[in-house]
Amino acid sequence: MRTDLTFDAPLLELNTFGIQAKARMLLTYDSETALCERLAAIRRQYGNLPMLHIGCGSNLLFLGDYPGIILKSAIKGIRLLSETQDEVLVEVGAGEVCDDFIAYAIQQGWFGMENLSLIPGQVGAAAVQNIGAYGVEVCDVIHEVKGISLEDGSTHLWKRDECGYGYRQSIFKAELRGKYAITYVTFRLSKHFQPKLQYGGLVKAIEERKSLSNSPVSEGWGGSENTLSAMLLRQVIIDIRRAKLPDPKEQGNAGSFFKNPIVTKEKADQLLADYPTMPHYPAGEGKVKLAAGWLIEQAGWKGKSLGPAAVHDRQALVLVNKGGATGADIQKLCEAIRKDVAERFGTLLEPEVNLVNNS
Ligand code: EPU
DSSP: OOEEEEEEEEOGGGOTTOOOOEEEEEEEESSHHHHHHHHHHHHHHHOOOOEEEESSSTTEEEOSOEEEEEEEEOOOOEEEEEEOSSEEEEEEETTSBHHHHHHHHHHHTOBSOGGGTTOOSBHHHHHHHTOEETTEEGGGTEEEEEEEETTTOOEEEEEGGGSOOBTTBOTTTTTTTTTEEEEEEEEEEESSOOOOOOSTTHHHHHHHHHTOTTOTTTSSOOSOHHHHHHHHHHHHHHHHHHHHSOOTTTSEEEEESBOOOEEEHHHHHHHHHHOTTOOEEEOSTTEEEEOHHHHHHHTTOTTOEETTEEEOSSOTTEEEEOSSOOHHHHHHHHHHHHHHHHHHHSOOOOBSSEEEOOO
8 A cells, every 4th residue: 555745746747738747636546445544644633635637647737837736547457347248347556557557457447438448548447538539438338436535535447337427537537536546446358359430431441451461460460350359459549549640759638629519400501501511420319520620720720830839730639748838828719719610610610638727
């Protein structure tokens, strides 16, 4: 049982945007008890400070130094809770790297998360953010989420249906924001590989890869045919992501900066009358999801810079740090894009990235 407490902690390595900021305190913990005990001690000494829980820092933007305590989980472990002929329930420590777990799960013959491959971040953050890609959201495979109250240390379990999941949304980002540290996530994974391939371009990309005789995926893999297919799908997803999305190690970014806006069908029809080729997807009763990347590109922002902040040249939904940008620089670009898109299309884009204020 361990905790690490650092004062005046540099955050550069803790956010993929590569923003130079500091936190008054950074607390890393590797168990629920460690977190509770250390937090209680800090409270006794310093009183109530603001708290922010982070994962790998791959979905946040520090707008300045953080005046409170940043919490980071190092709770590890993958535990098979139960197993039937068809599925497994697996509990995973919130501090595990999500993509490492996905790779491990496929090797075990546990399926359902292949399409989420290579999304950066920890397991706990994935459950908070309801990460999603290529037709799958993590809530599709979540069974239960466990958390600890940051106020009184009590534990709480939420069944999937109690988590308020929606597109990039959960109860942990809404009414419970800042109130709990997620400690474990239990996944319900299938033992039968049922690939989800409805996302445009996936089938073609898989066929192309299969036809490569020297594909590393088809070499030396001793697993079942099912497992081989899931590995192939994972590899294809990884290739697509690498081709479209900038590597944060090379250029600071936090993936999609904005959410894809969900508008009424009437609004979408109005826009389609002017822009018949506009991408759009059904999003439930009377609602349509638009592609923020497309709106931003049409507004002429793709590849454009504003000081050290820029719009990525291959995916307009991603804002990048060209080097030395502050959170305020990125925010300035964000606001300019929002204003422009709102004026042109009458749709206000909402950041997907969590903006962290310095007060
Ligand atoms: N598009 C453009 N220009 C661009 C970018 C996109 O015209 O610069 C068009 C595309 O041609 C396509 C549509 O917009 O018709 C949608 O683009 P894409 O399929 O690349 O996905 P996205 O909507 O831009 C979302 C997620 C990504 C996820 C992909 C794949 C959000 C906010 N983003 O992006 O998630 O990987 O779908 O499922 O929902 C993330 O959350 O950080 C992230 C990368």
